[in-house]
Amino acid sequence: MIKKLYRLFFFLSALVFILLSFIYIPFHDFDSLELKENISYLASDKIGGRICGSEENDLVAEEIAKKLSELGLSPLSPNYKEGFQITVPYKTNDKGVLKIRDFSSKDEIKTFSYGVDFKEDLLNFKENSISLSKEDDLKVFENALTFKKNGNLFFFYVPKENNFDFRSSFINDSKISFSVALNKNTFTEIVSSLNSGNEIFVELPYSTKVTEAFNVAGKIEGKDSSLKPLILTAHFDHLGTDCLNNVYCGALDNASGSCFLLEVAKVFSSLKVKPERDIIFVFLNAEEFGLIGSEEFAKKHSSLVSGSQVINIDMIGAPNTELSAVRSEKDKSTASENLEDIKNLKENLEISYEDSSDHASFSKYGADSLTLTHNDTSKIHTPDDKLEFISTKALDKGFNLLSKKVSNYCYSPFSRILFNSRVYILSFLICLVYIFYKSVSSIKHKKKN
Structure with missing residues (x-):
């Protein structure tokens, strides 16, 4: 007996082993080294900073769509790429101009050096050429000055670091018509000259246009379409290349997140067992333009988004930085099953509430949304946000947490x-x-x- x-x-035991062999042999194990190679490509000079509206940005969207097709994910719409109209900045010249001129004769008194004495910020370009004087509602602060002219607000400031490395997001509906960074000496000289009755002439090397940009989305189909899906997102755009040929690679922000999400899709699409609910992967555009891509996606798919759990990945892989969660400001007093699941998987989880990433758009349309991030902002929006500062150990930790969340929420106990x-x-x-x-x-x- x-x-x-x-x-x-x-x-x-032999039967279990044979059965599991059919699951594990084709199973793709999470590979942080391969992931880092993919980040290297997306953050390379060849891709030029992936700014929304650029050819490089369109290329990345096309490559992501191709990859989702290769992995066997179904498109969420008729196509993986979902287009939307957006206002974007584009270069009109190789450099900007900043001069002090005589108010009456317009004779040039001094021309400043572009990239040394001043540089445009990316914030907005409602105007790109104008003369300004103290007659234009000039207000002078310790390290900034503003003008109001023809209903437009113009902002000049001295960066805290007194260099021009930092590049802001582009916000088309900003109240500021353009923003210019000055070094401290230039700022002092301009204020003195304006007070003496002279004017400044500014001509910036950018304008704006309306174009089509693309989000990219695909899904692993679940057994029960009546269940709300789990939506996983990351933005793939960044800030492009400036007129000094500085490439804003955006390795951490957010080549890391978009490549991480592709690797997660590769892992779960390789499983031979269907999830209980759909798992939707969304690669968002124009996050750096004010969360425009996520707003467009959430609005288009509002019935799908409402009541769903959304996990956004933004800036993952920073070394010596704990993974933290961010929720929308309006959700501070709102219960979140999604957040509770994450807290159960990570002790002492740091939580903040701000509309700093794409989770905010989904929250607006009724989703239980949050962002997971290694929130190291020390090199963000500068040319120093490079691959060398991405840690495979941090990527592995991020996957360990997210994979448990996906497994627990989307797959049966068996x-x-x-x-x-x-x-x-x-x-x-x-x-x-x-x-x-x-x-x-x-x-x-x-x-x-």
């Missing part, structure tokens, strides 16, 4: 048992023990005979 039970136990590598290894070891036991028994039997 005992021998029969042993045989049954070993038979079931499926989660099948995914458990320990079960697979244990069944394999039992099979080895059984084979060894039978071999030893056979040898002993032959010796007796």
